[in-house]
Amino acid sequence: MPAALKAWIDQVVRAGRTVEFDDTNPIDPFVPKLTDRERHAVVLTARGGVNMAPGEEMAHMNQLEPHLATALGFIGITRLHYIAIEGQEVGGELLAASVAEAVGKVESLVDELQVAFQDAPTPEPA
Numbered sequence: 001m002p003a004a005l006k007a008w009i010d011q012v013v014r015a016g017r018t019v020e021f022d023d024t025n026p027i028d029p030f031v032p033k034l035t036d037r038e039r040h041a042v043v044l045t046a047r048g049g050v051n052m053a054p055g056e057e058m059a060h061m062n063q064l065e066p067h068l069a070t071a072l073g074f075i076g077i078t079r080l081h082y083i084a085i086e087g088q089e090v091g092g093e094l095l096a097a098s099v100a101e102a103v104g105k106v107e108s109l110v111d112e113l114q115v116a117f118q119d120a121p122t123p124e125p126a
Helices: 003-012 064-075 092-119
Strands: 019-021 030-032 040-046 079-085
Touching (some): 064 079
16 A cells, blocks of 8 residues: 555544544444445556456455455445556556556446435535
């Protein structure tokens, strides 16, 4: 994980703001505060390697997405959408195909989320 992203997580995961501490539950004392409605995060990444998505042969090398899922779930963001470009180290046609595929996935996700948010109730102001 890049240091800047880790620093961002450290700024977002804040006791009393995005997570509470329940000292009556010593086994699992952390209570996410962003659970008032379904929340989404779109994670766009670039990988040097290939075949690192869940279920693929190099998935065990993907440490970033599980880490982000844990950190974001910790505060209550549980709907995660991942789109990755692979093959940056290889380049050429492999990278070009990956970029084209990712652009298509972004466009599909935008359409999907527009429909989902259009039908979602408007949250009450805090």
